Every structure is written in structure tokens, then in C-alpha cells.
Amino acid sequence: MVPRPPPRARVDVDALDVPAFGLADDVTPFRGDVHAHRKHQILYADAGVLHLEVGGAHWVLPPQRAAFIAARAAHRAYATGPVALRTVYLSPRLTRAPLPGGDAPGEGRVDCRVFAVTPLAREMILHAMRWGPDHGGRDAVASIFFRTLGALCREWAAEPLPFRLPVARSVELERAMQFAHEHLGERPGLDDAARAARTSARTLSRRFAEEARTTWSEYLSTARMLRAMELLAGGGARVTDVAVAVGFDSLGAFTRAFAAFTGERPKDYRARARAGGSVPGTSRPP
Structure with missing residues (x-):
């Protein structure tokens, strides 16, 4: 069995009254529980490989690639090695889920996509860590930044990578x-x-x-x-x-x-x- 990381105070994403924030996690091997958030997630693996189980598929998030998980999508994450993970949580008010349909004919909505990270995408995701869970949500610059990131993410995720198994x-x-x-x-x-x-x-x-x-x-x-x-x-x-x-x-x-x-x-x-x-x-x- 893959060991869990040592206990630490966890961030209750849905309890935070902020529309968007960034969260940096440096994790060792772990296996999380199935859960969901009311916010969309952009996950970026700066180093290491993250595994995601979302929407009836197993996704692999390799280094310097990103994944979008739609709000309220049940998912589980796990890693078999260390991962430098940077996550941005976005209120659905800031961006529509960039996943209107699946990759195969007749496939409905897809709740996750892994996509290539441009230099701009990487820098914006890393810069988002400036506004952590406790930033308060009243920063005008943060509001403009996260709206822009949400709009660009929809464009980036429009070209998904085939890094998944059913x-x-x-x-x-x-x-x-x-x-x-x-x-x-x-x-x-x-x-x-x-x-x-x-x-x-x-x-x-x-x-x-x-x-x-x-x-x-x-x-x-x-x-x-x-x-x-x-x-x-x-x-x-x-x-x-x-x-x-x-x-x-x-x-x-x-x-x-x-x-x-x-x-x-x-x-x-x-x-x-x-x-x-x-x-x-x-x-x-x-």
C-alpha cells in the first residue's frame, strides 16, 4: 500500500470565502480519498508525476504539464514518488469549464483534461501562488489576474493530451x-x-x-x-x-x-x- 504523507493542517477549499487562490504542495508518495470541490482546479506538476482518477478515467500528469478538473467532479489523486504540485482553485464565476465535450464521438462532458504548458502558462500558475488561501479575496490585481488565467486556461485545455486510460x-x-x-x-x-x-x-x-x-x-x-x-x-x-x-x-x-x-x-x-x-x-x- 502506498503510504500517506504525515498529518498536516488541511485547507478546506469550500469553506474559504475567496473566489480564487493558489496552493503549493510538495508531496511524497500518497493515495488520497475520492472528493470534490465547488471550485475548478488547475494542477501543475513542476516535478514528479501525479495520477488522477476522474470521470471514469485514469489520467497521468507528467512533469511540466497541467490538468484542469471541473468543479464538483469527483476525483482522487495519488503519487508513487515525490511531486512538486502547484494548484490554482477558481470559482466557476471566473471561467467556464473548458470541457464542453469528450474526445470521442458520442462522448459527453469530460471533467478532466491534461494539456501542454506554455512558458506563459507556467509563469502564471507559479505566480498565482502569491495569493494563497488566506489572501482575503479583496485584491483588485488578484481579481484581474485570476479572471485572465481562467480565460486562458479554457484556451489551453482545448487541445488535450492523450495521457489517460479508461x-x-x-x-x-x-x-x-x-x-x-x-x-x-x-x-x-x-x-x-x-x-x-x-x-x-x-x-x-x-x-x-x-x-x-x-x-x-x-x-x-x-x-x-x-x-x-x-x-x-x-x-x-x-x-x-x-x-x-x-x-x-x-x-x-x-x-x-x-x-x-x-x-x-x-x-x-x-x-x-x-x-x-x-x-x-x-x-x-x-
């Missing part, structure tokens, strides 16, 4: 997904997953299509890339070792797959992750 509803699909994560380096096929799920390959294929709107091979490929992102962000693993760990025999093939998924080569991603903010201590979960 969550199973049936026992069979849950078993297959768990099998995928336990065998990322072995290149298992649909028949292998079906045996682990105690069902037929045909039934499992239908489960993936109906419940997850994907295929076994697509799910496995995404799971490999997300795991590779987490390993590379740790800083200690060599690119070659990560490639093998997620099922690639060829470094070139891994580099091409990783670049197609993330938009950057593994070594560049790892260098950028290492150049992020430090994680000096422990704090509360988000």
Missing part, C-alpha cells in the same frame, strides 16, 4: 487491465489477457469496445507509454532500460513510439523532467 466497469475487463499493467514488458496478446480475465477473447474484445471505447492493443500501447513517462520522470532509469521494461526490444522503435505519443524523444522528456522544480519536503495531498 477504467473498467466489469470484473472481466478489470482483470484484463490489471494483467496488462503487470505484464507491460512481455508483449501479451488478447488471448493471454482473456485467459487472465477468465473469459473468451471475443467477449473481452467486446468489453474493451463497449466499456473502454478502445481495443486491447490500444490499451496496452497507451499503458506502456504512460508507464515509460513515469519511469523516465524518476530520473534514475536509462532510456534503454525503460524501453525494455515496457516491452520494446529496439531502442529506435521505443523512441519512435514515445515521440509519437508525447511529442518529444525519451531523452528530451527525461532531461526536461530533471530540470523541473525540486521536491524538498512533504505535505498534504491535493
